[in-house]
Amino acid sequence: MCEGAQATLRRSPGDVQRDLRRIFGDRRALAGARRAAAAVFCGAARAWNPGRGRRFWLAPMSGFAESFWVRTHYLFAAAAVFCATLIVHLTRAWFDLADQAMIYLLGVLLVAARLSRGPALFAAFLSVAALDFFFVPPFFTFDVTDKRHYVTFAVLLVVGLIVSTQTVRIREQANARIEAERERTRSNLLAAVSHDLRTPLASIRGSAEVLLDPAAVPSESERRALLSAIRDEADRLAHLVTDLLELTRLDSGVVRVKKDWVPLEEVLSSALHRVEAGLVDRAVEVRLPDVMLFVSADSALLEQALVHLLENAIKYSPPSSPLEISASQQGASVMIAIADRGPGLAPGDEQRVFDKFYRAADQKVPGAGLGLTVCQAIIFSHGGTLRAENRSGGGACFTITLPQEGEPPPFEEEAA
Amino acid sequence: MIAGAKILVIEDDPQVARFLRATLEGRGYRVLSAENGVEALVMAQQHVPEVVILDLGLPDIDGVEVARKLRSWSRMPILVLSARGLEAQKVEALDAGADDYLTKPFGVQELLARIRVALRHASGATPGAVFQSGPLRVDLEHRRVFVGSQEAHLTPIEYKILVALVQNAGKVVTHKHLLENVWGPNAGDRAHYLRVHMTHLRRKLETDPARSRVFTTEAGVGYRLHVEDA
Numbered sequence: 128m129c130e131g132a133q134a135t136l137r138r139s140p141g142d143v144q145r146d147l148r149r150i151f152g153d154r155r156a157l158a159g160a161r162r163a164a165a166a167v168f169c170g171a172a173r174a175w176n177p178g179r180g181r182r183f184w185l186a187p188m189s190g191f192a193e194s195f196w197v198r199t200h201y202l203f204a205a206a207a208v209f210c211a212t213l214i215v216h217l218t219r220a221w222f223d224l225a226d227q228a229m230i231y232l233l234g235v236l237l238v239a240a241r242l243s244r245g246p247a248l249f250a251a252f253l254s255v256a257a258l259d260f261f262f263v264p265p266f267f268t269f270d271v272t273d274k275r276h277y278v279t280f281a282v283l284l285v286v287g288l289i290v291s292t293q294t295v296r297i298r299e300q301a302n303a304r305i306e307a308e309r310e311r312t313r314s315n316l317l318a319a320v321s322h323d324l325r326t327p328l329a330s331i332r333g334s335a336e337v338l339l340d341p342a343a344v345p346s347e348s349e350r351r352a353l354l355s356a357i358r359d360e361a362d363r364l365a366h367l368v369t370d371l372l373e374l375t376r377l378d379s380g381v382v383r384v385k386k387d388w389v390p391l392e393e394v395l396s397s398a399l400h401r402v403e404a405g406l407v408d409r410a411v412e413v414r415l416p417d418v419m420l421f422v423s424a425d426s427a428l429l430e431q432a433l434v435h436l437l438e439n440a441i442k443y444s445p446p447s448s449p450l451e452i453s454a455s456q457q458g459a460s461v462m463i464a465i466a467d468r469g470p471g472l473a474p475g476d477e478q479r480v481f482d483k484f485y486r487a488a489d490q491k492v493p494g495a496g497l498g499l500t501v502c503q504a505i506i507f508s509h510g511g512t513l514r515a516e517n518r519s520g521g522g523a524c525f526t527i528t529l530p531q532e533g534e535p536p537p538f539e540e541e542a543a
Numbered sequence: 544m545i546a547g548a549k550i551l552v553i554e555d556d557p558q559v560a561r562f563l564r565a566t567l568e569g570r571g572y573r574v575l576s577a578e579n580g581v582e583a584l585v586m587a588q589q590h591v592p593e594v595v596i597l598d599l600g601l602p603d604i605d606g607v608e609v610a611r612k613l614r615s616w617s618r619m620p621i622l623v624l625s626a627r628g629l630e631a632q633k634v635e636a637l638d639a640g641a642d643d644y645l646t647k648p649f650g651v652q653e654l655l656a657r658i659r660v661a662l663r664h665a666s667g668a669t670p671g672a673v674f675q676s677g678p679l680r681v682d683l684e685h686r687r688v689f690v691g692s693q694e695a696h697l698t699p700i701e702y703k704i705l706v707a708l709v710q711n712a713g714k715v716v717t718h719k720h721l722l723e724n725v726w727g728p729n730a731g732d733r734a735h736y737l738r739v740h741m742t743h744l745r746r747k748l749e750t751d752p753a754r755s756r757v758f759t760t761e762a763g764v765g766y767r768l769h770v771e772d773a
Contacts, residue, residue, distance in 0.1 A: 365648045385763075388735050390742045396753050397760035413753040419742060427630050427762035452753075538739050 135532040136339065171372050197245065204246035206236040208253045212261060219262065224276065227262055228283045231255075232479055235287040239294035247295060251287030255280050312483075319484040323367055323495045327360035334360075363493070370497040373431070374483070377504035384425045384508050391420045398433035405441045406450075414453040421535040422461045425517050429503045429529075435502040436465045442492050444469030444522065460511075466524040471517040479516050499525075548662055551575045551592035553583040553609065554624070555602050563596065566651050571659075574612035580604030584703055594661050595621045597641065599632060607636045614640025624649070630763035643714045644764075660713035660770065674709045676771050679748055679757050681709050688748070695747045700725060700740055701732070705748075708758070708768035709729055717765040741766060 209233035215227045222230075231254035239247035259269055263276050271277060286333045303426035304538040334353040337343050345353065392415060399411065424427065440450055449467045472487070474481065479485050481503045499515075506513045511529040518524045550572050554560040564574045575590055577583035580601045585621075587595065595613060599606030610621050623636045623644040633644045642664070643657055672684040677712055680689040686702065688695045697705065707724040708716055722730035741760075745752045761766045 152687045361648070388738075390738055390741050392745070392752065393738060394762070396745070397762060399754045400756070402760055403754075411754065415753070419739065425763075426760075430762045432759075474552050536735050540738065 132162065150272050154350065200242045200246040201249055203242060204238045204250040205253060207238045208250055208270075210234065211254065212257050215258075215262060221510060223225055224258075224262065224279055226528075228279055230281060230338040231258055232286060235291055236294060239291035240298065243270045244292065244295045246290030248288060251284060251291055254287060256265055258283065272326055316483055317357040319495075320371065323484075324364065327364045327367075331357050331364075367495045367497070370495065370501050374497060374501050374504055377501070377508055382428070382508060384428065386423050386425055386509075388421045388423055389426045391415065391422050391463070392428055394422070394424070394430050395452065395454075395463075397426075398430045398437060399429070401434050402437045402441060405438065409441070409446065412449060412451045413450070416455060420454055420456060420461065422529055423531050423533070423535075424529060425511055427539060430506070432502045432505040432527070433463070433465070435498040439498055439502075439525070440465055440469070440523070442494060443467065443487065448522075457528075461529045461531055463527040463529070466522060468520075468522040470522045471521055472515060477515050479515070547573055548593040549572060549575065549590060550594045550596060550658070551577060551587055551590065553577045553580070553581065553601065553606075554596070554597045554598040555579060555600070556598070556621045559598070559702055563654075566654070567658075570655060577604075580606070580609045582613055587617070587619070589616070592619060593665060594658055596624065596635075596658075597621055598624045599629075599636060600625075607632070607639050610636050610641045611639040618665070620665045622657055622661055633764055637715065637717050638719060639762055656713075664711070664714065674712065676769055677757060678713065678750065681705060683709070687743075690748055690750070697744070697747065698740075701744050701747070704737070704740055704744060708766060712768050713770040715761050715765050715767045719765075720764065 146195050160358045208231070211231045215222070215230050218230075219227070235247060235250045237394060238250040241339055256269070259271060259276070259280060260267060263271055263273075265272060271280075272416075334356045337345060338353055339348065395413065395415075399406070437450070444450075448468040452464070453466075454461065456462075480487065483500045485495065485500075486492075486496040499513075503513045504530070506527055511527060511528055514526045514528070516524055516526070552560055552563050552574055554563065554576070555578050560576050560578070564576060567574045575586055575592060577586050580603045583595075583597075583601075586592075595605055597606055597609060597618050600657070601609065602639065606623065606625075610623065612640075613619065614620060620643075623641045623643040624647055625633050625636070625644055626647050636644065642661055645654060645657060672682065673685065673718065674681040678691045680686070683706065688702070688705065689698055703725045704721060707721055711720075718734050719738060722733055725737075726733055745758055749755045749757055757769055759769060761767060
């Protein structure tokens with residue numbers, strides 16, 4: 128293809144831009160160039176580093192999807208060099224060869240930062256070729272009259288190779304770090320889950336065993352205590368399993384958020400009803416606008432989120448302290464705040480409270496540290512946000528912001 | 544409680560079946576057990592139980608299908624057992640003819656309360672001329688509603704919704720059922736209107752609408768009018 132392009136360009140050396148368009152516009156020529164470049168490049172890469180070459184270029188080439196992907200990456204690399212060529216061409220009046228080499232280098236760097244090593248090296252080679260072909264006299268040949276230019280080429284190539292290799296390596300290291308971090312979170316999670324699952328199981332099993340043991344003669348009150356323990360621990364397990372399942376379903380996107388326009392009052396009263404037993408005689412102040420406030424949400428999920436926030440507030444504040452719930456329309460969003468008069472959040476906990484299995488310092492409070500995580504996942508699934516902060520005067524406040532799209536359908540009042 | 548009422552427990556898990564049997568027999572009910580849908584349908588035909596407790600996750604036939612088949616020839620109350628988060632499944636079962644549902648894991652008291660409600664409805668005990676639950680009193684004959692000694696003024700639609708709930712007091716009533724009751728078979732998608740009317744109804748009839756005790760919402764399913772159990 129290069130021969131053909133050369134010939135075409137020789138015939139009309141005047142307008143480089145038009146000819147570039149003509150060359151790159153020819154799809155067959157481009158495909159040919161790509162094949163040739165890939166072949167040359169793979170050979171070069173293998174020669175340069177055979178062991179790695181096999182692993183990095185050939186392995187991903189197997190399978191149609193991957194080879195397509197790899198090919199697209201090489202296309203991107205070629206496009207980057209093309210852009211560099213265009214920039215160099217447009218700015219050739221002001222820049223000398225060294226500056227032009229720098230612009231190509233920038234292209235190589237970008238390719239290295241975004242894509243893998245292969246396309247980056249390809250971009251480096253292509254840059255040298257393009258610089259020589261278009262901008263080193265005699266133009267539109269690979270001939271070089273001034274031997275000093277070879278130094279520029281060599282430097283461009285070497286710097287390009289080093290930079291691309293290094294950039295890719297840095298990126299790979301960063302990825303490895305993220306992967307390691309993820310792995311650590313995962314194993315922490317596993318440890319927490321297995322601990323929280325095993326403890327109630329051990330208690331249930333142990334209690335049942337005592338009750339079944341003919342040698343053990345528990346008194347009636349002991350017997351009842353053991354039976355209550357079995358029931359309570361089973362409840363704890365059920366709670367944990369429900370939260371875990373819910374979280375998994377939300378994380379994996381299995382849950383379909385079925386949005387409807389629901390009066391917030393309805394969802395809230397339903398959530399309050401579900402935590403009734405925990406509220407006992409606690410004062411709950413609910414401040415809602417007089418006009419019925421609608422939210423576009425999945426009512427079952429939103430109710431679940433509110434239940435988690437309420438349970439959290441109940442657990443982390445003294446039994447006699449009041450809870451305050453307020454909601455309002457703020458522009459295109461609905462804000463729902465649940466505030467308590469407990470000890471509030473420890474510094475730095477504002478974000479951490481939402482982490483899986485994160486528990487605030489007070490370990491006497493029962494729970495697995497999943498409620499707020501589930502709550503956040505639900506709010507995220509609605510495109511909303513959940514914020515935790517301390518209130519003035521003491522206590523914590525959790526604020527849900529739910530973006531609203533459109534308007535609730537109109538409602539005609541009927542005559543009484 | 545109707546002593547000795549016959550209850551068919553359709554549950555494939557032997558542990559749950561055993562605990563249900565122990566609980567129910569302890570309260571004087573006679574318990575029949577079926578482990579799968581086919582067996583259940585045969586037993587229902589043979590023994591004609593007064594209440595059916597149906598687990599939706601059966602090994603052979605879908606529980607919803609069992610409910611539909613039972614309903615095709617009998618009016619016996621069907622109480623469905625299902626896991627949380629499967630609201631759609633519950634609605635499907637209720638629309639197929641089930642009367643109420645319990646979310647696993649459930650407490651024994653909850654189960655017994657549901658069975659009492661089911662038996663009360665099955666015994667044909669139509670609500671008397673006056674329905675009473677806590678401070679709420681509905682005089683169906685004179686179409687008057689009171690909260691304590693105060694009369695509440697409802698719109699025609701609100702009253703229709705209230706009557707539908709009273710007729711099914713203690714049971715969950717699905718959105719679809721209420722919509723059809725109030726707006727007729729062509730109610731279409733008026734769930735939004737229903738919610739607004741329900742909110743109005745609550746504001747008028749609950750002492751604290753934000754912490755409603757008389758009308759509870761079963762998210763994604765429908766509403767329930769609570770009966771103060773005697």
